[in-house]
Amino acid sequence: MFEVVFAQTALLKKIVDAVRELNETVSLDISASGISLQTMDSSRVSLVTLLLRADSFGGTFKCDRSMTLGVNLKALTKLLKTAGNEDQTTLRAEDDASTLIIVIDSPKEGKVSSFELKLLDLNVEPLAVYDTDAKATVTMSSAEFSRICRDLGTIGDTVVIDAQKDGVSFSVTGDELSGNVTLRPSEAADDSESSVNLQIEEALQQSFALRFLNMFTKATPLSNTVILSLSPEQPFCVEYQIEDAGAIKYFLAPKIEDTE
Template sequence: MLEAKLAEAGTLKKLLDAIKELVTDANFECNEEGLNLQAMDNSHVALVAVHLEAAGFKRYRCDRPMPLGVNLSSLTKVLKCAKDDDECTLKAADEADVLNLVYEAKNSDRIAEYDMKLMDIDSDTLGIPDTDYDAEVTMPSAEFARIVRDLSALGESVRIEVSKEGVRFASEGESANGSILLKKDGEPDRVLTDKEKKAQKARERGEEPEEDDEEEGDEPKEKKIKKEKVKKEKDVDEDVEMDQEEKDEEEFKANSDDEEEKSEAGDDDEERAARSGRKRQTARPSLPRKPKRPRVRERRTRRTSPALFNFGMNSHVSLTFSLKYLVNFSKSTSLTNTVQLRMSNEVPLLVDYDFGQGFVRYYLAPKIGDE
């Protein structure tokens, strides 16, 4: 049985609007990790891969792996009946031929329920190999959508070139040519391999990256001894610092206790004088007051989103692609603010839209022999 509840139906609506023109019918493969969709367009030039993580759902349950064959156009029509902020629940029994969708309004008691017929779709899941790309470009998704839309008015193809100068998008048409160059200060970064990226993510999580045993075994003994010696010296320094902190803390407590006893004695004298009806003026020792620090008013500036454009390269890359497909890919702009382009010579372009609950990835084969 499958039961997947999304906090907002708008996420699924935006997702289907982005891919429905490339793919007509497809299987949503459901498993304990989430929902996956992988399909190619009719011309077998572009491939789309969608993943919705189980953690991104408000409630998720999938007892066993199961495919949901759907017509994306029909599913889009059913989802239009829901508001963007409605809670959307997908339900399907084992070996069922119907997908049940329930929409729950947040501001009212309205609950809408729809049933959509499922399809038997024979499709093979393609294994996408891990590729170490020569160039990676991260840019605002709205900027990418604008570039491909503007250049599509001039021609049918676009040449994407990544060099030390920057990232250039160029299109040549019958009546006009266009070229857009995106630059950044400094040298381009180096593109990390998959292994290096995994190690970097492990460090960000505070974990130690995995290292080969051979490298650890080949480490000279002298180097290990030096490391242990430095570690011991560091521990001794930390112990000395801790002892000094404890002494300072004890002195501070002793001084504060004396001041409290003096203030309590003065208060007792005042109470006795009040009871006897005599006005007694107590001479309390005047303690030196600490000078007040000038109050610095912190000026808070509203942080805007940092510059989203960045690129890295290991070698010069120049490839030509169909603008018609790139315009379709750019419809995923509503899902996230950034898009990443990954390129290597004679390898399909990867257009990656990574949003909070999953990702949408498009693969597009380059044009060969098209100047």
């Protein structure tokens, strides 16, 4: 049997929103250590991984044996819209269950709602997760990264990220416009979330599809900061720490420019 309690449904809503644009059907791997998932978009260009540690739920996480639950995130989103952000949501599944039981407790309304979500048989093979030492790492405000991706996405389809020891730049060239945003290393004493931290072992310049980066920024509400990691000929990693609970990581293959 598996059971977990989200003290505030807001966290569960944010996690679902952060994953479902890449893939609406996912396999949740449940074990004594927590909840994890890996899934790719339909074009198999990007990968997202999620880890929520069992000990972060304050003793409300139970798992008698490991299990995999195939979940339709679009259907789960519809269900979660019935819950307030401060409501408590419990997820429960019996061994070899065909449904996921979802109980929403709304104490302010004196109401408890119970739903059953049909589980899917996805038969998904484990995916390879890239775990390489980054040569360039940028830690910055997640809201600022989201704003940059959104603004540059109105100009063109591809962003060039150039990480140097003295700063990181985001450049885009469209049919009629081009744009560039450069961030310098900074330490904001009164607001650490506004600081930009660079760890550069090797200067790197890589190109990525803005369409996917804008999908990744759906995780912005989960964390005030984002960690961008680049390595030569390796997928770009965009990581959001989820408070003390775990992390969500996105991986995106660099775009290879055509050469004649």
